[in-house]
Amino acid sequence: MQKKFITFEGGEGTGKTTIIERLAIDLKNQGYDILKTREPGGSEISEEIRKVILNINNTKMDYMTEALLYAASRRQHLTEIILPAIHSQKIVLCDRYIDSSLAYQGYARGIGIDKVYAINDYAVNGFYPDLTIYIDIDPQIGLSRIKTNHRDMDRLDLEKIEFHQRVREGYLKISQMFPDRIKVIDGNRSLEEVYNEVKKLVLEEI
Numbered sequence: 001m002q003k004k005f006i007t008f009e010g011g012e013g014t015g016k017t018t019i020i021e022r023l024a025i026d027l028k029n030q031g032y033d034i035l036k037t038r039e040p041g042g043s044e045i046s047e048e049i050r051k052v053i054l055n056i057n058n059t060k061m062d063y064m065t066e067a068l069l070y071a072a073s074r075r076q077h078l079t080e081i082i083l084p085a086i087h088s089q090k091i092v093l094c095d096r097y098i099d100s101s102l103a104y105q106g107y108a109r110g111i112g113i114d115k116v117y118a119i120n121d122y123a124v125n126g127f128y129p130d131l132t133i134y135i136d137i138d139p140q141i142g143l144s145r146i147k148t149n150h151r152d153m154d155r156l157d158l159e160k161i162e163f164h165q166r167v168r169e170g171y172l173k174i175s176q177m178f179p180d181r182i183k184v185i186d187g188n189r190s191l192e193e194v195y196n197e198v199k200k201l202v203l204e205e206i
């Protein structure tokens with residue numbers, strides 16, 4: 001059976017979501033059978049797990065617990081949504097997957113890429129994307145794109161920038177660990193240019 005599973009990764013303000021939406025429409029118009037999904041995806045159980053992670057009252061949540069919950073949510077999304085689509089020969093385009101956990105929990109939160117990889121490898125049972133597109137962007141540019149007001153940076157904004165810089169460093173490290181699977185795209189350009197490069201890479205894969 002031919003398996004086509006493509007994931008998209010990146011920090012904030014990369015235009016990732018817009019790009020996937022446009023790509024799904026273009027590919028469908030070209031006759032491809034596409035499932036576009038995102039973590040936690042359309043799975044109710046995954047959404048429930050995600051609510052626990054995002055609940056602002058859960059201030060006591062341990063980073064490792066957070067990583068395990070993301071992995072559990074991923075497992076459910078995989079078995080309930082992704083695998084059935086792959087079995088019915090669809091090309092699956094997924095907004096975020098295992099590499100988000102490696103970059104955010106493993107590297108930026110400091111748990112360690114290897115530890116987070118181990119729990120996720122268990123969760124996905126060796127089911128990795130055929131292609132992962134990482135849209136790399138300078139966090140200053142990414143965050144400024146999504147900012148509507150242009151006030152000066154406060155302490156919290158600076159913390160955020162530092163966190164996002166770590167996320168970026170993490171993604172770049174992971175890209176070097178899996179160079180055959182992960183393709184790095186320069187996101188510091190117009191959305192049109194980024195889109196065209198993404199589309200070219202995806203068309204080469206499918």
Ligand code: TYD
Pocket residue numbers: 011012017039070095096097098100101102104105
């Ligand atoms: P989301 O609302 O999906 O935004 P985006 O458009 O950036 O994808 O929020 C996802 C947030 O959750 C983002 O900050 C990354 C984080 N995240 C992790 O930390 N670990 C993970 O495994 C996943 C899937 C997401």
